Amino acid sequence: MEAAPAQAAGAPSPAGAATCGSCPHACAVREGSLGLCGARGCREGRIVPVAYGRVTSMAIDPVEKKPLARWRPGSLLLSVGGYGCNMRCAFCQNHEISQAGADDVAWREVAPDELVAATLAAREDDPRVQGIAYTYNEPLCCWEFVRDTAELARSRGLANVLVSNGCFADEAIGAVAPLVDAANIDLKAFDEAAYRRLGGSLACVRETIRALADEPGCHLEVTTLVVPGVSDSVGDVEEAAAWLASLDPSITYHLTRFFPRWKMSDASPTPVDLLRRMQEAASRHLGDARLGNVWL
Numbered sequence: 001m002e003a004a005p006a007q008a009a010g011a012p013s014p015a016g017a018a019t020c021g022s023c024p025h026a027c028a029v030r031e032g033s034l035g036l037c038g039a040r041g042c043r044e045g046r047i048v049p050v051a052y053g054r055v056t057s058m059a060i061d062p063v064e065k066k067p068l069a070r071w072r073p074g075s076l077l078l079s080v081g082g083y084g085c086n087m088r089c090a091f092c093q094n095h096e097i098s099q100a101g102a103d104d105v106a107w108r109e110v111a112p113d114e115l116v117a118a119t120l121a122a123r124e125d126d127p128r129v130q131g132i133a134y135t136y137n138e139p140l141c142c143w144e145f146v147r148d149t150a151e152l153a154r155s156r157g158l159a160n161v162l163v164s165n166g167c168f169a170d171e172a173i174g175a176v177a178p179l180v181d182a183a184n185i186d187l188k189a190f191d192e193a194a195y196r197r198l199g200g201s202l203a204c205v206r207e208t209i210r211a212l213a214d215e216p217g218c219h220l221e222v223t224t225l226v227v228p229g230v231s232d233s234v235g236d237v238e239e240a241a242a243w244l245a246s247l248d249p250s251i252t253y254h255l256t257r258f259f260p261r262w263k264m265s266d267a268s269p270t271p272v273d274l275l276r277r278m279q280e281a282a283s284r285h286l287g288d289a290r291l292g293n294v295w296l
């Protein structure tokens, strides 16, 4: 993982700022201000998740949409998102919430027990509802909300699904990983320079994927959105697949087709023949390398 912050998470700083230990950005945040993700800030000298429980999006989705291909197929999840993200992907399909702050987007406060109660009610209506998915923006910016909700959900017999960019430090991953039943983690590229351009850290994401692969009881799938000019190297995909196989050859690896979005609205969709070559390369190492967003 990238160099740890010099200061303990949330500890008051003598300079009037506190340093956040939740992700590699290690933001030094002044009193009353927010960190880069817009979801954590400094209040009374400590870093707190100011967007805790601020829900912008909620829907019941099929598990396959997360995507999870080999975990309870046919089931449904109450999917919930807030606002904020610690990365800046130019192709973000959820930029309206991931790049938003509290004043930019409508949200309402939902406590963990309310969310669990809503999921239990949804399960009453439809027994295919298995639990809660933490998704849409970057859920781990408020990992305390994921942790608190997931603990309660598990105690009520619900499952927890995490969909994340994975670019978080032990402080967040260690708190959440033991509560996760299934996860899909983005592997946006297998190249540190490409990650840096997106505002993340490959080393950090690798640590997260390794930690979740090692977590007993956590089903793990990984997704690379294949974006032309960002993550379009067949060699890198093969290297990523070989590395994933070294952790666990049963990991499902999704290679997903990009369609123009946000700041890349003028770009072309990923050529399907490139995706097929990537699938072939990844399949040399993994038993389940599959394509997403390809209907041909």
Ligand code: SF4
Residues within 6 Å of the ligand: 020, 021, 022, 023, 024, 025, 026, 027, 034, 035, 036, 037, 038, 039, 040, 041, 085, 086, 141
């Ligand atoms: S989680 Fe947010 S506030 Fe904390 S270091 Fe990362 S970007 Fe900064």
Ligand code: SF4
Residues within 6 Å of the ligand: 085, 086, 087, 088, 089, 091, 092, 093, 094, 095, 098, 136, 137, 138, 165
């Ligand atoms: S990590 Fe995900 S949510 Fe954040 S900017 Fe990138 S695509 Fe959007």
